Amino acid sequence: xxxxxxxxxxxxxxxxxxxxxxxxxxxxxxxxxxxxxxxxxxxxxxxxxxxxxxxxxxxxxxxxxxxxxxxxxxxxxxxxxxxxxxxxxxxxxxxxxxxxxxxxxxxxxxxxxxxxxxxxxxxxxxxxxxxxxxxxxxxxxxxxxxxxxxxxxxxxxxxxxxxxxxxxxxxxxxxxxxxxxxxxxxxxxxxxxxxxxxxxxxxxxxxxxxxxxxxxxxxxxxxxxxxxxxxxxxxxxxxxxxxxxxxxxxxxxx
Amino acid sequence: xxxxxxxxxxxxxxxxxxxxxxxxxxxxxxxxxxxxxxxxxxxxxxxxxxxxxxxxxxxxxxxxxxxxxxxxxxxxxxxxxxxxxxxxxxxxxxxxxxxxxxxxxxxxxxxxxxxxxxxxxxxxxxxxxxxxxxxxxxxxxxxxxxxxxxxxxxxxxxxxxxxxxxxxxxxxxxxxxxxxxxxxxxxxxxxxxxxxxxxxxxxxxxxxxxxxxxxxxxxxxxxxxxxxxxxxxxxxxxxxxxxxxxxxxxxxxxxxxxxxxxxxxxxxxxxxxxxxxxxxxx
Numbered sequence: 001x002x003x004x005x006x007x008x009x010x011x012x013x014x015x016x017x018x019x020x021x022x023x024x025x026x027x028x029x030x031x032x033x034x035x036x037x038x039x040x041x042x043x044x045x046x047x048x049x050x051x052x053x054x055x056x057x058x059x060x061x062x063x064x065x066x067x068x069x070x071x072x073x074x075x076x077x078x079x080x081x082x083x084x085x086x087x088x089x090x091x092x093x094x095x096x097x098x099x100x101x102x103x104x105x106x107x108x109x110x111x112x113x114x115x116x117x118x119x120x121x122x123x124x125x126x127x128x129x130x131x132x133x134x135x136x137x138x139x140x141x142x143x144x145x146x147x148x149x150x151x152x153x154x155x156x157x158x159x160x161x162x163x164x165x166x167x168x169x170x171x172x173x174x175x176x177x178x179x180x181x182x183x184x185x186x187x188x189x190x191x192x193x194x195x196x197x198x199x200x201x202x203x204x205x206x207x208x209x210x211x212x213x214x215x216x217x218x219x220x221x222x223x224x225x226x227x228x229x230x231x232x233x234x235x236x237x238x239x240x241x242x243x244x245x246x247x248x249x250x251x252x253x254x
Numbered sequence: 255x256x257x258x259x260x261x262x263x264x265x266x267x268x269x270x271x272x273x274x275x276x277x278x279x280x281x282x283x284x285x286x287x288x289x290x291x292x293x294x295x296x297x298x299x300x301x302x303x304x305x306x307x308x309x310x311x312x313x314x315x316x317x318x319x320x321x322x323x324x325x326x327x328x329x330x331x332x333x334x335x336x337x338x339x340x341x342x343x344x345x346x347x348x349x350x351x352x353x354x355x356x357x358x359x360x361x362x363x364x365x366x367x368x369x370x371x372x373x374x375x376x377x378x379x380x381x382x383x384x385x386x387x388x389x390x391x392x393x394x395x396x397x398x399x400x401x402x403x404x405x406x407x408x409x410x411x412x413x414x415x416x417x418x419x420x421x422x423x424x425x426x427x428x429x430x431x432x433x434x435x436x437x438x439x440x441x442x443x444x445x446x447x448x449x450x451x452x453x454x455x456x457x458x459x460x461x462x463x464x465x466x467x468x469x470x471x472x473x474x475x476x477x478x479x480x481x482x483x484x485x486x487x488x489x490x491x492x493x494x495x496x497x498x499x500x501x502x503x504x505x506x507x508x509x510x511x512x513x514x515x516x517x518x519x520x521x522x523x524x525x526x527x528x529x530x531x532x533x534x535x536x
Contacts (some may be wrong), residue, residue: 006375006410009386016389061288064281078523079289083296084463085519087472089493093508094295097302102309102501104298132292178468193379196474196489200496213479216385226389229382240377 016226029224030231036211042123043208047191050127052182054134056144058183059176062142077143084136088129088196095129095201096120121203129197134187141186145179178246185243189236208232300512302505309501320506324495328507331491332514336515338401338487339470342408346466349409350416351459354452357417358424362436373414380475383410388479400487407476412469416462423458468518472511488514 030036065077083091099105100120109117119125149172157167195209202210208228216225281346303321325332353372357365375383387407392398429451436446452459474489481490488511495504 001473006383006386007371009383009390011377012390013382013386043304057284057288060281061285064285068278070282073431076285076289079293080285081517081523083292085468085472085515085522087474089474089489089496090472090508090511093394093492093504094299096496097298097505098295104294135288135292189377193381193475195381195478196493199474199478199493209379209475212381212385216479222389226385229379229385233378233382236257236379237374237377 003208013226014230022161026134027227036228039206039208039211042206043192044208046123046127046130047188050130050134050191051187053127053131054138054187055180055184057131058135058138059142059180062139062146063172066143066146081136081137086141088133088194088198089200091129091132091145091199092197092200095125095197097222099125099128112133121201121205123205124164126201126205126249130191130194133194133197134191137190138183141183142179144227145176149175157236182243182246185239185246187240189243191238192239193232211234274290279319279413297507299508302502303508303509305502307502308505320502323503324507324510327503328491328495331486332510333415334401334485335471335488336436338405338408339467340471341405342412343463343466345405345409346413346416347459347463349369350413350462351420351455353450354420354424354455355447356415358421358429369417372417375410376414380411380473381479383407384479387476389484391470396464399482399484404477404480404485404487407480408470408473412466413464415469419465420455423455427454429454444463444507457525461522464522464525468515468522471515472517 030040039136061080065073097103099118103118104115106118109115115198123234153171153175154167157171162170191233193209194207195213198205198207198210199213207222209232211231212225212228215228283489302308304316304318305312305314306319353368357369384407387403391403391406398401430451431501432454433446436450441449472489474493477487477490477491481487486494492504492507492511495507499507507529
């Protein structure tokens with residue numbers, strides 16, 4: 001079953017990628033041809049920015065949620081992790097409601113600054129959407145890592161006179177590094193391959209999954225679409241292999 | 255609050271307490287804002303789905319009109335999504351349960367390789383898997399046109415979650431010992447499977463099932479490539495409505511999706527809270 005419906009098709013995909021007019025060079029074209037390269041760079045920059053932002057905000061929240069017990073804490077955790085299984089298309093639509101023409105941000109900024117901010121269909125909108133689905137994935141992994149931190153190390157640093165900032169920089173953040181690598185790689189892979197969110201929002205922005213889609217459907221350039229998706233698959237696979245070697249287990253669905 | 259445990263005198267403790275409180279408040283506000291970023295748009299979309307005219311706002315009145323219109327336009331996609339999700343669940347259990355058991359029993363290098371292959375679709379974007387399926391089976395036109403084509407995609411995408419979820423439980427309960435105990439008491443393989451294995455893997459099976467149904471109901475990346483005009487699923491219809499319908503209809507449609515998916519998400523959270531036996535912390 002798995003062989004017939006997964007392995008064989010994947011092999012076929014790899015072969016097709018090299019079967020176009022330019023043959024195996026189609027794979028090189030991803031890096032050489034300006035249009036493909038620009039899209040690739042765009043996508044990598046966007047995914048990197050998403051990953052960095054998700055790591056920062058999620059770590060602040062995760063540290064806070066694991067160190068304090070207060071009423072409503074578990075509800076807050078539930079709210080922060082609920083988008084984990086939301087499809088990308090829906091997330092795209094939520095960003096439209098937030099930053100589109102009739103969006104909340106537009107209304108608020110129109111009221112506050114007299115100027116309506118509408119950016120759902122731009123790189124910023126895409127970034128916001130990617131951030132939306134990255135936060136739950138990162139928060140779960142980082143929270144689990146914070147829970148396993150040895151409080152004795154932190155206390156030792158404190159009793160030795162380290163300032164809170166120094167404790168964070170020299171003790172806590174290094175100890176969380178494996179979790180950062182694991183969840184960061186997962187967030188990066190998910191952002192690279194995100195199709196649903198891009199499909200709703202990326203009308204003016206070029207990202208790799210959209211390029212594959214348009215090559216396949218509009219230009220009927222099947223060989224190039226196959227080569228591009230093999231390239232994309234390799235990138236996400238490598239990122240997730242990195243995540244796994246750092247102990248991450250949250251899968252990159254969506 | 256390690257602050258409280260500091261073995262320091264009361265003289266220098268007071269400013270620390272104040273600072274700790276301020277820090278607590280700042281972090282709480284930050285975390286609440288983050289949660290708001292995730293929840294507010296979802297709330298907005300639900301509200302917009304029952305608002306007469308979203309441009310004017312809630313004061314234009316609430317209505318179920320848009321929901322009725324969604325049902326009229328998209329009922330078939332909603333039903334089809336349910337059918338595909340249930341079929342995906344059945345197939346993933348039928349394949350996944352024996353596969354997980356066999357992989358766990360063997361536990362050697364071959365088993366690990368097979369496990370790698372089964373979980374590989376997690377690491378590859380749905381778009382690439384869909385293209386691969388289209389290139390390989392797109393010419394079998396009857397198959398291509400039926401919803402079974404989508405089912406195949408969904409099974410490939412969700413099977414890893416089922417297998418992992420069951421394997422996590424198998425590893426936790428030391429199933430080999432129980433199994434051997436039953437075998438030494440004379441139980442046949444089928445009896446052991448039915449009376450020892452299945453009851454013991456139930457939590458994993460349940461967690462995996464919730465995940466599979468949730469993912470199948472919301473799957474878009476593969477389905478968008480695999481669908482035909484006659485085999486649209488709910489997320490495909492959603493994408494359609496986002497592109498071509500007025501905001502209220504798109505929101506009402508999204509509301510229907512939320513109504514379907516939220517009980518599943520809550521059940522998953524509940525299961526995770528009771529011991530987290532989901533396939534590797536999802």
